[in-house]
Amino acid sequence: LQEAKDRIKRTYTKHSPRMIDFFSGGGGIPFEAARLGIESYSIELNPVAIVLQRALFESTQTYPGIANDAKFWGGLVLDRAQASLASFFSYPLPEETLIGDPIVYFWSRTVECQKCGFETPLSRLSHLAKRKNRVVTIGFDSEVGDSGTWVITETNNLPPEGSTRRRRQGHRCASCSEPISADSLKAAGKRKQIGEVLQAIAFSGPDYKGKRYVSSADIDPEKLPNSRDLANALASLEQDLGGELPPFHLKQWSGIVNPTIYGYSTAEQLFNKRQLLVLLTLIRELRKAYL
Numbered sequence: 663l664q665e666a667k668d669r670i671k672r673t674y675t676k677h678s679p680r681m682i683d684f685f686s687g688g689g690g691i692p693f694e695a696a697r698l699g700i701e702s703y704s705i706e707l708n709p710v711a712i713v714l715q716r717a718l719f720e721s722t723q724t725y726p727g728i729a730n731d732a733k734f735w736g737g738l739v740l741d742r743a744q745a746s747l748a749s750f751f752s753y754p755l756p757e758e759t760l761i762g763d764p765i766v767y768f769w770s771r772t773v774e775c776q777k778c779g780f781e782t783p784l785s786r787l788s789h790l791a792k793r794k795n796r797v798v799t800i801g802f803d804s805e806v807g808d809s810g811t812w813v814i815t816e817t818n819n820l821p822p823e824g825s826t827r828r829r830r831q832g833h834r835c836a837s838c839s840e841p842i843s844a845d846s847l848k849a850a851g852k853r854k855q856i857g858e859v860l861q862a863i864a865f866s867g868p869d870y871k872g873k874r875y876v877s878s879a880d881i882d883p884e885k886l887p888n889s890r891d892l893a894n895a896l897a898s899l900e901q902d903l904g905g906e907l908p909p910f911h912l913k914q915w916s917g918i919v920n921p922t923i924y925g926y927s928t929a930e931q932l933f934n935k936r937q938l939l940v941l942l943t944l945i946r947e948l949r950k951a952y953l
Contacts (some may be wrong), residue, residue, distance in 0.1 A: 663697065663698070664754055666698055667699050667741070670699060670700065671699070678699055678700060678701050679700050679701070679705070679718075680701045680702075681695045681700050681701070681702045681703070682702070682703040682704070683702070683703070683704045683705065684704045684705045685705070685706070686704035686705060686711070686715065687706065687708070687711050688711055688714045688715065688717065688718070689704055689706075689711070689714065689715040689718050691704075692704040692715075692719075693718055693719070693765065696719075700705060702850065711868060712875060715730075717831050725762055728914055731900070735951055738951060739944065739948055739951050742947045742950070743940070743943045743944050743947050745747045746841065746943050746947070747939065749887075749941060750826065750887045750891075750892070750895070750936065750939060751764065752885050753885065754863060754881045754882055754885040755876065755880065755881065755882060755885075756882060761865050761874050761876075762865040762874060763865060763866055764864070764865055765864055765865065765866045765873070766864035766873070767836045767859050767860065767863055767864075767865070767936070768785075768787065768790070768800075768861040768862045768863070769784075769785075769858070769859070769860055769861060769872035770783040770784060770785030770787070770858065770859050770861050771785070771858055772856065772857040772858060773833075773840060773842060773847060773850050773854050773855070773857070774855065774857075775835035775840055775842065776840070776842075776843070776846060777835065777838055777840040777841065778835060778837055779835060779836055780804065780810075780838065781809060781859070782833070782834075782835050782836045782837070782842065783802050783836060783859055783861070784833055784847075784856075785805050785861060785939050786802070787800060787861065788800065790814070790862065790873075790875045791872070791873065791875070791936055792805060792897070794816075795818055796818065797816070797817050797818070797819065798814060798815070798816045798875055799813075799814070799815050799816075799817075800812055800813070800814050800862060800875070800877075801813050801815075801841060802836050804836040804837045806879075810836060810837070811878070811879040812826070812861050812862055812877045812878050812879060813879075814862060814875050814876070814877045814879060815934060816875075832844065833847070838898040847923055847924060848923055849923070850922075850925075851924035851925030852924070852925040853924065853925070853935060854925060856925070857923070858934055859878070860878040860881065860886070861877075861878055862875050862876060862877050863875070863876050863878070863881060864876075887936065889935065891938060892935040892937065892939060894940065895939055896935060896939060899939070899942040899943065899946060900942070901926070902946050903942065903945065903946060903949070907930065907942075909928040909929075909930060910928055910929040910930070911927060911928055912926065912927060912928060912929060
């Protein structure tokens with residue numbers, strides 16, 4: 663860090679350089695620039711990001727103990743949330759298969775093919791990991807069972823440059839290859855007929871370098887929460903938070919806010935029930951800690 667600061671001083675002998683980030687988000691770039699002695703400015707519209715920036719830039723200067731407080735209260739909130747959510751995130755593999763803790767769940771939205779009725783995944787995800795000595799790919803095989811399955815393949819060879827780039831093409835049914843038009847997707851969304859399916863789960867453990875990926879075909883479905891339990895938990899959370907949550911309506915702005923043309927009119931509809939459960943649980947525990 664000191665070497666970089668010295669180089670900047672040698673290059674800018676009359677005054678320090680200035681930097682402005684017009685889309686600064688959480689403030690990572692302005693923060694690193696300030697560490698180098700650069701006069702930095704940030705612009706951001708997102709109110710959440712603005713709060714994070716003010717905590718990062720202002721509070722750390724006026725209240726030196728804020729880092730320890732944030733660590734303590736953040737840890738308290740996370741511990742309480744994890745305890746409350748434990749039953750919804752139980753170990754999803756057979757007990758004799760212990761490979762670490764589940765840390766990431768990969769989901770895909772689905773739509774029913776108008777020709778053959780097959781529930782087709784819409785995910786364009788093809789790689790779970792892509793490093794020099796480890797490549798993990800995921801694909802859907804519609805010929806396994808009645809509803810198909812996700813297949814994960816791992817190799818040690820990085821694919822040739824450009825071979826993994828996927829052009830934006832229209833969706834096709836995973837079973838009969840019938841094209842699924844954008845208009846049919848929009849119509850299904852507006853009828854609330856877009857579903858979801860679990861693709862894979864990533865695990866992380868102390869005795870394994872990196873993540874292990876397990877296809878949903880190997881997941882015990884009894885270990886995953888059912889829709890009724892999730893709905894009951896969400897209803898209970900809403901009561902804890904003072905009643906039904908007010909909807910945050912998305913703007914109908916095609917090309918800018920695209921979810922609305924697929925029937926997603928509120929921010930809540932962008933999440934599945936388990937994601938909402940996590941978000942609302944964190945909100946509840948944050949409120950408890952604050953009050």
